[in-house]
Amino acid sequence: MRFLLLSTAALGMALGASAASAQDLATTSPSWTGAYVGGQLGYAWQPRDGDEQVSFDRNRDGTFGDAFPNFSPGFCGGAPTSRSPTTGCSKDNDGTTWKVHAGYDYQFGETSGPVIGAVIEYGRSYLHDSVTAFSTTPASYTFKAKLKENGSIRGRAGYGLGTGTLIYGTGGFAMGKIENSFSTTNGVNTFTPNDNSKNAKGYNWGGGIEQKVGPFSVGAMYLRTVLKNNDYRVAVTGGPVGGPFTVISGTGTDFKRGFSKFAYQSVVATVSYRF
Secondary structure (H helix, E strand, O other): OHHHHHHHHHHHHHHHHHHHHHHHHOOOOOOOEEEEEEEEEEEEEEEOOOOOOOOOOOOOOOOOOOHHHOOOEEEOEEOOHHHHOOOOEOOOOOEEEEEEEEEEEEEOOOOEEEEEEEEEEEEEEEEEEEEEEEEEEOOOEEEEEEEEEEEEEEEEEEEOOOOEEEEEEEEEEEEEHHHHHHEOOOOEEEEEEEOOOOEEEEEEEEEEEEEEEEEEEEEEEEEEEEEEOOOOOOOEOOOOOOOOOOOOOOEEEEEEEEOOEEEEEEEEEEEEOOO
């Protein structure tokens, strides 16, 4: 509900600014042509992924998806609070997001008309996404991906109204620093993760509205961001001879999380100073 409240508040700022600042707007050019800098503050959340699983490569041929009966207790799309895959998982973390941005717009027409532009942004979103596998041992095996700093380079296209209002769509290249980690209650085998940090790349798209207030513009924006995160793997070795992790290949098993993407949505309030 917090993101809904934020979006409602931001839209109220954008749509109500002209009524609250009529005198400022009267002396402000309705054209959106020019450079701007500013910031964003809002809320980010992830899609429900309770159906995510852990994928295994038991013969180490590079192909994941091998059946593993020892994991018949199941999987959950979160971190374990107990060894039960149906009742023992916590939800993934959603939270605040903020960014700073700079861009340039060009309007076709002096008072109203189409607007095109580009913007670059950088900030942080406080999100993490986990998936857990439960074995018959019993033991739990958890993959966690934590999004740290993130940014994007987006194009914008919309229509500027003569009242100083801009309605636009946006999309482009997204990037983010993802920190992967692994934890387990299995103390018998040896677990060796590969590089845990990833400069993930992907895309985002969305739309928004802005309203001019003097030399500033305020608004609200929705964005959906998808980052690729499928390189993190854990190699399982050791344990008893003929154990479940070594019985197929003789050397061990590789496994990774089932979903290849880190996806999230955000709603933010924006404010920019326009030159």
